Amino acid sequence: MPSSRSPKDFFRPLAVGAPQPLREIPARPSRAIHFFDPSNEKMAAKVPQLVGTVDVLLGNLEDAVKADNKVAAREGLVRIASGTDFGPTQLWTRINALDSPWVLDDLTTLVPAIGDKLDVVMVPKVQGAEDIAYVDRLLAQLEARAGLDRPILVHAILETARGVANVEEICGASPRMQGLSLGPADLAADRRMKTTRVGGGHPGYLVREDPRRTSDGVESNDRATYQQDLWHYTIARMVDACAMHGISPYYGPFGDIGDPVACEDQFRNAFLLGCVGAWSLHPTQIPIAHRVFSPSVEDIRHARRVVAALQRDGGDGTGAVMLDGKMEDDASLKQCLVLVELAEQLSAVDPELKEKYAAIEVSDG
Ligand SMILES: CC(=O)SCCNC(=O)CCNC(=O)[C@H](O)C(C)(C)COP(=O)(O)OP(=O)(O)OC[C@H]1O[C@@H](n2cnc3c(N)ncnc32)[C@H](O)[C@@H]1OP(=O)(O)O
Numbered sequence: 001m002p003s004s005r006s007p008k009d010f011f012r013p014l015a016v017g018a019p020q021p022l023r024e025i026p027a028r029p030s031r032a033i034h035f036f037d038p039s040n041e042k043m044a045a046k047v048p049q050l051v052g053t054v055d056v057l058l059g060n061l062e063d064a065v066k067a068d069n070k071v072a073a074r075e076g077l078v079r080i081a082s083g084t085d086f087g088p089t090q091l092w093t094r095i096n097a098l099d100s101p102w103v104l105d106d107l108t109t110l111v112p113a114i115g116d117k118l119d120v121v122m123v124p125k126v127q128g129a130e131d132i133a134y135v136d137r138l139l140a141q142l143e144a145r146a147g148l149d150r151p152i153l154v155h156a157i158l159e160t161a162r163g164v165a166n167v168e169e170i171c172g173a174s175p176r177m178q179g180l181s182l183g184p185a186d187l188a189a190d191r192r193m194k195t196t197r198v199g200g201g202h203p204g205y206l207v208r209e210d211p212r213r214t215s216d217g218v219e220s221n222d223r224a225t226y227q228q229d230l231w232h233y234t235i236a237r238m239v240d241a242c243a244m245h246g247i248s249p250y251y252g253p254f255g256d257i258g259d260p261v262a263c264e265d266q267f268r269n270a271f272l273l274g275c276v277g278a279w280s281l282h283p284t285q286i287p288i289a290h291r292v293f294s295p296s297v298e299d300i301r302h303a304r305r306v307v308a309a310l311q312r313d314g315g316d317g318t319g320a321v322m323l324d325g326k327m328e329d330d331a332s333l334k335q336c337l338v339l340v341e342l343a344e345q346l347s348a349v350d351p352e353l354k355e356k357y358a359a360i361e362v363s364d365g
């Protein structure tokens, strides 16, 4: 609960006539947040055919859209959203930064025009709870004026040192908070990190094996090195802050479109640490994110076996059992339920996965 609002006011609408804030953020699958530039005609033309193939389509208005194209991007998004039936696919937008000359027009144009279709507004370069409070109040006023009946949710990008320092208060700043994404490019610049890539690792960030001495006492130069994950600390902080506030963490962009293997590895690290999805900048990254952020058939089989073992013969999930030589108990049951519940959510939107998960046979023992 943020300190700036008393608990009794936290779930009150911030404008007369605005929709009631949600008490719980719905866990809708969002394995890939696919970015498109609505001012780019070729990309925009691809949007209708992407509907149903990706969990989230995001009309980007901020960085990567030329300054001269900001108005065209905003108008393009209104046109695309108005003319497209998004079916099961969510529609998000990334607005311009709060100190930019474009953001006010972004919000005052988009909410009245397509607020009924927008699920989430992504806010870049969020520094603290005050940034979320500003967007929160403005959205409430615009929703009230537009007569919307459900609140538009807010997603913050973690891409400044101050934002990372304030990550817990950002997550708890509003009942609209849906999630956080890592912004590795701006964050690296703001921290004065010496990297030049958009996400991913760096070959210089490594640990080296200790020197080994051969039997005649000579030191071997053959020492293995292991590249480390530059983003581990930030993602871990983000995951904890999100879990504490019941919202979702996401890995952000992986800029090396031509390296799908490293992209998949980076996404998988984030998945294993607790993230629910990542950004896709190019159509080739959508299947990578969908694959990584969907638990494998093997993991679901194992998870269901653990659940079955602990609930066998009317068991209530407490106590300990042995399965394949390993101890399973109340805590491992909870871990397995995370995967089982995720499989159920994904089955509701992905018929192929539904079939795969449904075909899993769980053997006894
Ligand atoms: C740090 C950050 O803020 S990250 C977030 C901001 N960045 C972005 O949003 C970048 C989004 N992506 C892009 O701009 C582009 O994908 C680029 C610039 C990276 C590469 O674009 P291109 O050089 O055109 O890629 P490529 O030639 O492989 O594209 C193949 C086709 O896919 C289309 N395409 C490329 N990216 C996308 C996309 N994100 N969505 C839809 N279609 C796309 C191209 O228009 C092209 O269409 P065509 O076959 O009709 O000619």
Ligand SMILES: CC(=O)C(=O)O
Pocket: 063, 124, 157, 159, 182, 183, 184, 185, 186, 187, 198, 252, 253
């Ligand atoms: C994601 C983003 O905006 C960044 O890395 O800067």
Ligand SMILES: [Mg+2]
Pocket: 063, 124, 159, 183, 185, 186
């Ligand atoms: Mg950025």
